[in-house]
Amino acid sequence: MTTTPAAPRSAPPAPPTPVVDPARWxxxxxxxxxxxxxxxxxxxxxxxxxxxxxxxxxxxxxxxxxxxxxxxxxxxxxxxxxxxxxxxxxxxxxxxxxxxxxxxxxxxxxxxxxxxxxxxxxxxxxxxxxxxxxVQRPPAAESSTVDGARRNIPRHYDLSNDLFALFLDPTMTYSAALFPTGPAPGRAPLATWDGLPAAQHRKIDRLLDLAGVGPGTRLLEIGTGWGELALRAAARGARVVSLTLSEEQLALARRRIAEAGYEGRAEVRLCDYRAAEGAYDAVVSAEMIEAVGRPFWPGYFRTLDRVLAPGGRVALQAITMPHDRMTASSRTYTWILKYVFPGGLIPSLRAVSETAARHTALRVRAADAYGPHYAETLRLWRERFTAHAGQVAALGFDDVFRRTWELYLAHSEAGFRAGYLDVHQILLTRGAPS
Incomplete structure (x- = not known):
C-alpha cells in the first residue's frame, strides 16, 4: 500500500480494542x-x-x-x-x-x-x-438437515428474547415492514420508529390477504417468530397452527397468544416444517425459506403442496437476490453464515418459481417487491440496537458480539440500499401462472 499525507486535521482517536475471548471467538x-x-x-x-x-x-x-x-x-x-x-x-x-x-x-x-x-x-x-x-465451502455439519436445522435455528433465535426486544418494536416482528410512501414515484418509505408497529401490521395483513385468510380459514404458518402473525390471523377468525424450532420463540409466542385470549384459535408447535401434518386452506411463511438451504428447497415446496387443501393459497415473504449472484454464492461459506445465520441461502425469485414448478403442482401467481422498505426497517433496528449497547452488555453479550450484530444489521441494510438484495411477497397456487 502506498499512502499520501492526510489533510491537515487531527486523526480521530481509535476506539478501545475489544477484548476477544478466544474460547468464544x-x-x-x-x-x-x-x-x-x-x-x-x-x-x-x-x-x-x-x-x-x-x-x-x-x-x-x-x-x-x-x-x-x-x-x-x-x-x-x-x-x-x-x-x-x-x-x-x-x-x-x-x-x-x-x-x-x-x-x-x-x-x-x-x-x-x-x-x-x-x-x-x-x-x-x-x-x-x-x-x-x-473461498471456503459451508461445513457439512451446518447443512439444514432435520438434525442440522435443530442446531442452526437456536444459534440465532434462542440467543435471548430480551435481546431481540431491545431493538424490535413491541410487535416483536423480525421481518421487513411495509411503510406508507410519499406521493412521488420512487420516493423512500416514510419510516419512523413510532410508525414501525403499524408498518409491521400492514405487512402481516397484506400477507394474510394474499393467502385469503378470514373467518374459519385453516392456516399453517411455517416459522412462528414471536407470534404476531398468528395473533392477527386468529383475530380474523382463522384457526392457526404455527411451527417453530426455537424454544425461546415458542415460549413467548404461546404466552402472547394466551394473554390475548386466542388459545382456542392458535396453536404453536415445536416442529420441523418437514413434519407438518394436516390439511390447510392457506399456508403463510415470512422470511423462513432463507434458512431452508438450497438442497432442501424441493422438499420444502413438496411440504407446502402436500398440506395445502384443494383451492388453497400459499403466501411467502422471502428475501431474494439476483439469480446469477445466488448461483455464484450458493456453495460459498460467508461471514453471515459463519456468525449469524448458519445453514441457509437467500433464494432468487427465479429459483422459487422453478423449484416449485419442477417438484410440485404449485405455480407463482404474483410477486411484489419492496426492498427499500427493508432497508428502512433495518435502519430502525440498527439504530435501536446501537442505542441499547449498554443493555446488550447487561444481558451478558460481549463487545465482539455487539460488533458482530452491528456489522450484520448494517451489512443487511446496505444490501437492500444497493439493490443487491430485495424482498418479495409471493403468491403460489396450483395451476398455471398468471
Missing part, C-alpha cells in the same frame, strides 16, 4: 500470518478504494488515497492485522477484522453500501482467480 482472536496474501490484499484494497471512491484512513492521520468530500470512510486501526485477515480468508476475514476492532467507519452503512453495489465488479476481472485461495 477463536478465529477473531487469532491474527493469521500470511505475508504474500496480505500484500495482494493491500494492492486490491487500493484498487477497490479507487473504483468505489472510498477514503481509507490509516493510523497517524495518513490516508491510503485521497477521496472526494463526503466519501465513505474505511478507518484502519490495525492495518497489518486487517490485511493478513483479508488476505487469508477474504470477506470472512474482512468481517472478523471488524469484530476484532481492526477497522471501523463513521458511517458503516454508507461504506458497506458502496462495497455492495455491483459486487461482481468489486475485484478486477483479471484477479478473480485469487478467489480460489480463500
Amino acid at each position: 477463536p478465529d477473531v482472536a487469532r491474527v493469521p500470518h500470511a505475508p504474500l496474501r496480505a500484500a495482494v490484499a493491500g494492492r486490491l484494497l487500493s484498487r477497490v478504494a479507487a473504483r468505489r471512491g472510498l477514503r481509507v484512513e490509516l493510523p497517524g492521520g495518513r490516508v491510503l488515497r485521497p477521496a472526494a468530500p463526503g466519501a465513505p470512510v474505511l478507518r484502519l486501526h490495525h492495518p497489518r492485522a486487517f490485511l493478513h485477515r483479508v488476505g487469508e480468508s477474504g470477506l470472512i476475514g474482512f468481517g472478523e477484522a471488524y469484530q476484532a476492532g481492526d477497522w471501523d467507519s463513521p458511517d458503516l452503512t454508507a461504506l458497506l453500501t458502496a462495497l455492495a453495489a455491483a459486487p461482481q465488479t468489486l475485484v478486477p476481472a483479471g484477479t478473480r482467480w485469487l478467489r480460489r485461495l480463500y
Whole structure:
C-alpha cells in the first residue's frame, strides 16, 4: 500500500480494542500470518478504494488515497492485522477484522453500501482467480438437515428474547415492514420508529390477504417468530397452527397468544416444517425459506403442496437476490453464515418459481417487491440496537458480539440500499401462472 499525507486535521482517536475471548471467538482472536496474501490484499484494497471512491484512513492521520468530500470512510486501526485477515480468508476475514476492532467507519452503512453495489465488479476481472485461495465451502455439519436445522435455528433465535426486544418494536416482528410512501414515484418509505408497529401490521395483513385468510380459514404458518402473525390471523377468525424450532420463540409466542385470549384459535408447535401434518386452506411463511438451504428447497415446496387443501393459497415473504449472484454464492461459506445465520441461502425469485414448478403442482401467481422498505426497517433496528449497547452488555453479550450484530444489521441494510438484495411477497397456487 502506498499512502499520501492526510489533510491537515487531527486523526480521530481509535476506539478501545475489544477484548476477544478466544474460547468464544477463536478465529477473531487469532491474527493469521500470511505475508504474500496480505500484500495482494493491500494492492486490491487500493484498487477497490479507487473504483468505489472510498477514503481509507490509516493510523497517524495518513490516508491510503485521497477521496472526494463526503466519501465513505474505511478507518484502519490495525492495518497489518486487517490485511493478513483479508488476505487469508477474504470477506470472512474482512468481517472478523471488524469484530476484532481492526477497522471501523463513521458511517458503516454508507461504506458497506458502496462495497455492495455491483459486487461482481468489486475485484478486477483479471484477479478473480485469487478467489480460489480463500473461498471456503459451508461445513457439512451446518447443512439444514432435520438434525442440522435443530442446531442452526437456536444459534440465532434462542440467543435471548430480551435481546431481540431491545431493538424490535413491541410487535416483536423480525421481518421487513411495509411503510406508507410519499406521493412521488420512487420516493423512500416514510419510516419512523413510532410508525414501525403499524408498518409491521400492514405487512402481516397484506400477507394474510394474499393467502385469503378470514373467518374459519385453516392456516399453517411455517416459522412462528414471536407470534404476531398468528395473533392477527386468529383475530380474523382463522384457526392457526404455527411451527417453530426455537424454544425461546415458542415460549413467548404461546404466552402472547394466551394473554390475548386466542388459545382456542392458535396453536404453536415445536416442529420441523418437514413434519407438518394436516390439511390447510392457506399456508403463510415470512422470511423462513432463507434458512431452508438450497438442497432442501424441493422438499420444502413438496411440504407446502402436500398440506395445502384443494383451492388453497400459499403466501411467502422471502428475501431474494439476483439469480446469477445466488448461483455464484450458493456453495460459498460467508461471514453471515459463519456468525449469524448458519445453514441457509437467500433464494432468487427465479429459483422459487422453478423449484416449485419442477417438484410440485404449485405455480407463482404474483410477486411484489419492496426492498427499500427493508432497508428502512433495518435502519430502525440498527439504530435501536446501537442505542441499547449498554443493555446488550447487561444481558451478558460481549463487545465482539455487539460488533458482530452491528456489522450484520448494517451489512443487511446496505444490501437492500444497493439493490443487491430485495424482498418479495409471493403468491403460489396450483395451476398455471398468471
